[in-house]
Amino acid sequence: MVKYEFDKWADLYASRTNSMKSSEIRDLLSVTARSDIISLAGGLPYTKNFKLEKVVEAARTTMRKEGGAALQYGPSEGHIGLKKHIIDLMATGDIKIDETGLVITGGSQQGLDLIAKIFVDPGDAVIVEAPSYVGALNAFSAYQPDLIGVPMDENGMIVDLLEAELKKLAKQRKKAKFLYTVPNFHNPAGVTLSLSRRKRIIELSKKYQLLLVEDNPYGKLRFEGENIPSLKALDDDVVYLGTFSKIFSPGMRLGWVAAPAPILEKIIFGKQAADLCTSSFTQRLVEYFFNENNLEDYLGGMINRYRSHRDIMLKSLEEHFPSEASWTYPRGGFFVWAELPEYIDTTEMLAEAISKKVAYVPGRAFFADGSGKNYMRLAFCYPEEKDIYEGIKRLGGVVKSQMSLYNSVIFKEEK
Ligand SMILES: Cc1ncc(COP(=O)(O)O)c(C=O)c1O
Known part of the structure; x- marks a missing residue:
């Protein structure tokens, strides 16, 4: 991450730099690289796949x-x-x-x-x-x-x-x-x-x-x-x-x-x-x-590994996410995309997730107009299987706690 200090060159930059911003993913990765955090954020290949x-x-x-x-x-x-x-x-x-x-x-x-x-x-x-x-x-x-x-x-x-x-x-x-x-x-x-x-x-x-x-x-x-x-x-x-x-x-x-x-x-x-x-x-x-090394043979082992990671993530989502949430079923690749109740803001929720030592990418990062606030990207490629299960379990707890917080506020307001 860039260190912040007064920018005395500010009036020299081309106007195109106004629309250049650091990727939310990269900023996040710098936090989630900590070994005590289970990161479901980055789309990094599984390291043990490297031969x-x-x-x-x-x-x-x-x-x-x-x-x-x-x-x-x-x-x-x-x-x-x-x-x-x-x-x-x-x-x-x-x-x-x-x-x-x-x-x-x-x-x-x-x-x-x-x-x-x-x-x-x-x-x-x-x-x-x-x-x-x-x-x-x-x-x-x-x-x-x-x-x-x-x-x-x-x-x-x-x-x-x-x-x-x-x-x-x-x-x-x-x-x-x-x-x-x-x-x-x-x-x-x-x-x-x-x-x-x-x-x-x-x-x-x-x-x-x-x-x-x-x-x-x-x-x-x-x-x-x-x-x-x-x-x-x-x-x-x-x-x-x-x-x-x-x-x-x-x-x-x-x-x-x-x-x-x-x-x-x-x-x-x-x-x-x-x-x-x-x-x-x-x-x-x-x-x-x-x-x-024959590419198709090489890919075979990799695909088995990622399929098994995906299955564990989907199983854990079924077990630990609330019924109000839904998610996609990927037939390949690295990512599950989850939708939470409309009143949840996944960018705001990230702080609580990180305090529980799990990370994801908030949905807003992926929309040109800044919408997508109640979505999140969950990557199953990089973590170990036991960490995928544990990470989703922790995240399910965070989502449920956000939901009960919201419901208790609404309930109080209605009373
Ligand atoms: C859809 C898509 N395109 C392009 C890239 C960039 O990949 P690379 O520059 O490593 O080839 C990525 C990386 O995550 C990606 O997901």
Whole structure:
């Protein structure tokens, strides 16, 4: 966290910094990193999933075979050896691209920043899900768009409401610059966009000339059910973001953007200005890692682990949360999204939760308009199973105590 002191440079900052704020998640993580707190807040991969010995081997091979190149600058569009693995990975989801069809980025977070950088002028309309991934909201906000949130239900973004927004914009003779969606195992909502809605969104994108940006960090982490084709597999015009963060390691900072050639060209210009190239070392390390370790086998163990974490969280919610609360059923990914009675403010409730040594992310962080006060995101990825159970038990107690406090006040007022 930044230390606060008088800012004598305050009148020098560009106006775009007004909309830049520290992510509520990052601030929270700094508190919840304390070992005595059970954190259901951060979307961090389970640490024991990292295969340390095999990573050491891959690092050795990288240095032995390509030490010079691994320590050198590389092409801005990315290292061909890693691109080959990404192309194979995308092909498992029926997306056919070659090495000219993607750029490797510093995590998909850099992809989000670059997309906003090349498309958004201040005041441009950008459509997002409500709720939406907080890191995307922050990346986009720096370019001062008008963010339009479209509500979701258990099948993802509600397409009728999207169409209503598109009609409203058309009436004002405006067009949104793009629509951003996380279709699989949404962060924070945990839900998945249905196939029929995917098809309708593509129809609408043609009708309203709307660019679609599909962010898919969790798609390979499916616990049950059939895979649903990605938007990119259904329409080649879609801009697609992928990452190794959730399927391998976020510390490597490796993601990618697959997009039509003209868009990719602008992204490369933007990336050159931002960081010249992604780390030559980590790109090769991950290349050698997946030369030796089959990705699908590797994912299998990880998926079993996360499924079991999810099951424990759902069981514990059933046991310990009040019947007035409800939550989503994620078929993959990292998150459960819980709704509490309307009068509860989860941002205010967090202090009590932390005093009981459990943390979550308050719902408000995920809405561009600051709504969502009675929601919370519960991440089951990182904690040990016994801690998930205990954390939800403690949180259930906090929610119940907030409810009885409210009811006693109302009861007194009515008397
Ligand atoms: C939906 C979504 N997109 C993008 C990211 C950024 O991931 P990274 O930059 O590590 O690839 C995350 C991380 O939590 C995420 O949940």
